[in-house]
Amino acid sequence: MPRTLRAARSQTDVQESFDFDAARTRRQREDPITLGVAALNARVRQMLEARVPPLWVEGEISGWKRYASGHRYFCLKDADAQINAVLFRSDAQRLPAEPEEGMHVRVFGSVTLYDKRGDYQLVARRVEATGDGGLWRLAFEKLRARLDGEGLLDPARKRSLPLHPRTVGIVTSPVGAALHDILHVIERRAPWTRVILSPARVQGDGAALDVARAIELFERSGIAIDVLIVGRGGGSIEDLWAFNEEPVARAIAACPVPVISAVGHEVDVTIADLVADLRAPTPSAAAEYAVPDGSALRDELAAARMRLARTLRRFAVRRREQLDVSRERLDRRMHRLVEKRHEEIHMARERLDRRVHRIIEKRRAVIAQLAARIDALSPLQSLARGYAVPLDDHGRILRRTAEFTVGDPFHLRVADGTIAARTERTERAQRTEEEQS
Amino acid sequence: MSTPEGNVEEMPLGARIHRLQRIAADLDREDIELEDAMRLFEEGVAHLRVAESLVKDAELRIERLLEDSDGIRTEKLTPGE
Numbered sequence: 353m354p355r356t357l358r359a360a361r362s363q364t365d366v367q368e369s370f371d372f373d374a375a376r377t378r379r380q381r382e383d384p385i386t387l388g389v390a391a392l393n394a395r396v397r398q399m400l401e402a403r404v405p406p407l408w409v410e411g412e413i414s415g416w417k418r419y420a421s422g423h424r425y426f427c428l429k430d431a432d433a434q435i436n437a438v439l440f441r442s443d444a445q446r447l448p449a450e451p452e453e454g455m456h457v458r459v460f461g462s463v464t465l466y467d468k469r470g471d472y473q474l475v476a477r478r479v480e481a482t483g484d485g486g487l488w489r490l491a492f493e494k495l496r497a498r499l500d501g502e503g504l505l506d507p508a509r510k511r512s513l514p515l516h517p518r519t520v521g522i523v524t525s526p527v528g529a530a531l532h533d534i535l536h537v538i539e540r541r542a543p544w545t546r547v548i549l550s551p552a553r554v555q556g557d558g559a560a561l562d563v564a565r566a567i568e569l570f571e572r573s574g575i576a577i578d579v580l581i582v583g584r585g586g587g588s589i590e591d592l593w594a595f596n597e598e599p600v601a602r603a604i605a606a607c608p609v610p611v612i613s614a615v616g617h618e619v620d621v622t623i624a625d626l627v628a629d630l631r632a633p634t635p636s637a638a639a640e641y642a643v644p645d646g647s648a649l650r651d652e653l654a655a656a657r658m659r660l661a662r663t664l665r666r667f668a669v670r671r672r673e674q675l676d677v678s679r680e681r682l683d684r685r686m687h688r689l690v691e692k693r694h695e696e697i698h699m700a701r702e703r704l705d706r707r708v709h710r711i712i713e714k715r716r717a718v719i720a721q722l723a724a725r726i727d728a729l730s731p732l733q734s735l736a737r738g739y740a741v742p743l744d745d746h747g748r749i750l751r752r753t754a755e756f757t758v759g760d761p762f763h764l765r766v767a768d769g770t771i772a773a774r775t776e777r778t779e780r781a782q783r784t785e786e787e788q789s
Numbered sequence: 790m791s792t793p794e795g796n797v798e799e800m801p802l803g804a805r806i807h808r809l810q811r812i813a814a815d816l817d818r819e820d821i822e823l824e825d826a827m828r829l830f831e832e833g834v835a836h837l838r839v840a841e842s843l844v845k846d847a848e849l850r851i852e853r854l855l856e857d858s859d860g861i862r863t864e865k866l867t868p869g870e
Contacts, residue, residue, distance in 0.1 A: 516803025526853070526866075535851060544802060544847030549866055550854040569854055573861040646844055649802075653840050656809040660833045663816035667826050670819075 390467060397465035400472070406462045409435070409474060410482065413455045424450075428459060428474060437461070437474040445557070447479060448593060449491030456482050488589050492596055495623050499598075504605045504627055511610040511629045513641060516649075517578035519546040520642050521609070523566040526551040530585040530614065530635035537639035541646050548577060554584040560597035567603040567611075580607055581638045582624060583614030592616045595624040604628055614638035735767040742773070753778040802843060805836045812836075 387395070411428035418424050422441030427434050437459060439447075451457055461476040481490060499505055520538065524530045526549060538545055552566035553559050563582070570577055582604060584592070594600060595615045604611045604627045613628035614635040625631040632638035735741065742750040743763045750756060756775045764771040800808065812833040816826055852863040 514803065516801070516806060518801040518803065521854075535849070539849040543849045544843050545849065547849060547851045548854055548863055549851065566854075569856060569861065573854060573856075573863075575854070575863065649806075649844055650841075652806065653809075653837060653844065656806065656813065656833075657837050659813045660809070660816070660830065660837070663813050664826065664830050667816055667821070671823070 389470070393465055393467040393470050397467060400463050400465055404463045406460065406477075408458050408460050410456070410458045411435075413451045413453060413457055416451055416453065418444075418450065426451075428457070435463075435474050436471055437476050439476040439479060443477050446590070448488045448596070449494060451479060451481060452490070455490075458482050488593070488596070492623065495596065495598055495601065496626060499601055499605075499623065499627065504601070509605075509629075513610050513612070513630060514578045516644060517545065517642060519548060519575070519577045520639075521570050521577035521580040522547065522549045523552050523563060523580065523582045524549070524584050524635070525554045528554065528585050530583055533585075533634070533636040534581060534614075534639040537636050538643050541640065542643035542649075543646070545643050548575065554594060555587065555591045559594035560599045563594055564599035564603035567600075567607055571608055577609055579642050580609055580611045581614060581632075581635070581642055582611055582628065583632070583635050583638060584616070585635060586617040586620070589620075592620055592622060595622040597623070600624050601627045612638045612641050732767070735765065738767075740771075741765040743770075753780045800836070800839075802840060805840050809833055809836050809840075 409428060411430045411434075414427040414429050414434070416424065416426040422444060424439040424444050424447075426437050426439075428437050429435070457479055459474060459476045459480075460478040461474050463472065463474055465472050496505070503509070522531065522534055524534070531549065535547065538547055548570075550566040550569045553562045567580070567582060570580065582595075582600075584595070586592075592615055595613070601623045604613070604624055610629040611627075612630045612632050613622070613625045614632040614637065615622045615624055618633035621631070630641055632641055741764070742756075743765055744750055744755075745761075745763075750762060756762070756778050758775050758777055761772060761774050764773050812829045815821060815829055816833075821829075851866045853866040854861065854863055
């Protein structure tokens with residue numbers, strides 16, 4: 353843009369009117385101007401700022417330094433050249449990580465001149481690493497390495513989710529799509545669930561601390577939740593950045609109940625995802641992980657009903673079988689008992705028989721003995737020995753002299769027959785009388 | 790054998806389903822007494838009845854956690870608010 357040519361009239365008014373084109377014209381007229389240092393620097397700065405629009409500059413980081421003020425100073429260079437650069441604190445806050453020495457970056461900013469030192473420099477507004485994932489990746493890897501070193505990413509730390517949570521906690525924006533999606537899924541699947549939202553700002557300055565606070569609020573509240581969903585809907589890497597920051601990671605790791613993370617879309621993996629007990633690809637998926645499917649539950653209950661009925665039936669059948677077995681056993685036992693008694697009775701009878709037999713035998717022997725004795729006393733035996741028995745006509749034995757009448761007949765019975773006799777006289781023997789009395 | 794855990798009416802759904810599974814397992818035991826079996830069966834049916842009505846008729850309760858000068862509390866949250 354051509355400028356009005358105005359010659360400098362003094363060192364003080366060049367501020368307003370200096371123009372290099374005009375100066376060149378003067379030089380051509382071999383009449384160079386004289387300027388003070390400040391004026392020169394100011395003129396050069398203005399020229400730079402006017403002529404060079406804000407732009408991206410690519411190069412390598414060298415001598416990156418963070419000052420206590422929060423400003424960053426560094427040198428951007430390539431093989432042949434370098435330029436000093438500054439990133440002021442307000443812009444530096446957006447840096448996910450401090451770039452490393454030699455890192456290839458692109459810097460957006462404007463060139464200017466630092467009047468006091470006369471240094472030409474680049475005032476950076478953004479610094480992005482151009483390599484693999486850039487500074488975000490770098491910050492991510494650094495935090496990941498640190499958390500990993502502390503064991504917070506250990507798969508063994510992952511807790512399993514409750515099968516039937518009574519209460520589900522949610523940390524997300526109260527106005528985001530994520531909350532809507534989560535509530536919709538829970539309502540569809542498990543409407544008996546109690547849902548408690550702990551609202552948080554999920555992007556922008558201080559978002560990480562706010563998310564961490566919202567997570568910790570559950571524990572401080574003393575309200576028992578069974579599982580916690582932490583997340584937000586999709587967005588740029590900057591939008592999701594809070595979930596890559598340490599406060600969120602630590603709050604998740606310290607949460608007393610299992611945490612499901614759901615940050616952005618499926619492709620976005622954040623530090624929060626790595627620390628969480630389960631990573632869901634989306635907020636809707638997180639809700640599906642968190643609560644059981646009502647229809648599955650209805651099936652489960654129907655199965656429980658059937659199982660209960662079946663078990664009771666089986667119980668009854670088993671009892672009857674047991675009863676049958678017992679009865680059979682009892683029958684067998686009774687039978688055996690009866691058999692045994694039979695045998696005992698039989699044996700007893702035999703014993704008795706034998707005894708009776710012995711007694712009879714014994715009696716028989718006694719009788720025989722007696723018979724023998726009786727036989728010995730038989731009158732026939734006496735007759736055989738030579739005795740004779742007097743009998744009257746009626747066959748009665750005549751024992752005493754008084755039964756005999758002189759002159760009367762009587763009979764004498766001898767061993768082989770009878771003899772007719774008659775009483776001649778009777779004579780009582782004295783001794784016989786005595787024997788008789 | 791397990792004993793009933795708490796009030797049949799107030800048990801959370803998860804515990805209820807767990808209890809139902811225990812009851813079925815107990816009913817399968819060889820040494821269970823008839824009286825116990827009947828009691829378990831009745832308890833199981835009660836759990837089933839409550840759980841089934843819960844699954845059928847429930848409405849989502851949504852609350853918001855708040856912290857202010859009064860401390861931490863929850864208030865009802867209407868979705869879309």
